[in-house]
Amino acid sequence: MNITSGIVKSAQKVVIYGPEGIGKSTLASKFPTPLFIDTEGSTKKLDVRRFDKPTSWQMLCEQIRYVINNPLVCETLVIDTIDWAEQLCIKQICDVHKKNGIEDFGYGNGYVYEKEEFGRFLMQLDEVINKGVNVVLTAHAQLRKFEQPDEMGAYDRWELKLGKKTSSQISPLIKEWADAVFFANYKTFAVASDDKGKKFKAQGGKRIMYTSHHPCWDAKNRDGLPEEIPMEFDAFAHILPNFSVDIVSQPQTVRTVQHEDFIEIIDDDPVPEFIPVKPETDDGIPKAVKDLMNSAGVTEEEVRRVVFERGGHYPVDTPISVYDDDFINGWLIPHWDKVVEYIKNNLR
DSSP states (O other), rough: OOOSSOOOOOOEEEEEEESSTTSSSHHHSSSEEEEEEEEESTTTTOOOOEEEOSSSSHHHHHHHHHHHHHHGGGGGGEEOHHHHHHHHHHHHHHHHHHSSGGGGTTTTTHHHHHHHHHHHHHHHHHHHHHOEEEEEEEEEEEEEOOOTTHHHHHHHEEOOOOOEEEEEEHHHHHHOOOOOEEEEEEOOOOOOOOOTTTTEEEEEEEEEOSSSSSSTTTBBBBSSOSEEEEEEEEGGGGGGGOOOOOOOOOOOOOOOOOOOOOOOOOOOOOOOOOOOOOOSSSSSSSSHHHHHHHHHTHHHHHHHHHHTTTTTOOTOOOGGGGOOOOHHIIITTTTTHHHHHHHHOOOO
């Protein structure tokens, strides 16, 4: 048994959430050498390094795996935003199980599937942390009416803006996982009244971040920060480890290989429509598939051979452009890591 003592230096897991437009992405860009996974396209006005916008949950996970395999590519991985990433997660779960929406599972099973998938997602981010890379998750905030079980009345409370009913499942996971949760908001600093002293009007406000729990918002930190700090990186920069690394500007694509058998999905029931993937590229291949192919460096011919050899889903000469949406969403994209593994182990 190895027993240690003392403070352990580690990369930090930070969540920053607040109203839209308050500057969450800009603040995240101030972290050491950030690399963005921009799930909603909110960094177009920022001079930052970013992956291609993920078009599927599988693609987002592949981008995280890339950082794990290439930890010198950045000092901070930013997922902007986690609430938009949740939509990719829900879409994949519904596609795999052939459901129209997360509530179609019945008895809350859809929320259980999502909670399990998000648990695996956070464990993958822990691998990023173990490589010495900080992880920053940004999120929008929403107001919700909240009632204490032992108190009279109700009040508004700020919380992470996740799915209306999935929030109670996913939000606690994210908050428990994080080292620091910062709530960014505008604070009114002056109120004026009319000459009769009856009408009141806010005169101005400034952007601040709350770092400790309050009945009206979620926040926390493990570094003794003041309860309110300016919305500036210098206000909390000292909590980040001072790791010195050489950043690789143009790393080669690295794929992870998992030694698992293919999971065959057999369901004779008709497949309902759920945000179907439509061809968006010149060759007719759905963009979500094309993005994964480009990331993995595989060809259409190789993918067609896997589809044929691992179940005979389509003849080997069938173009991907004519594959059914339910097959693409329910089999090809969810099992993409296994498709690439088969190509590398058997077709090259």
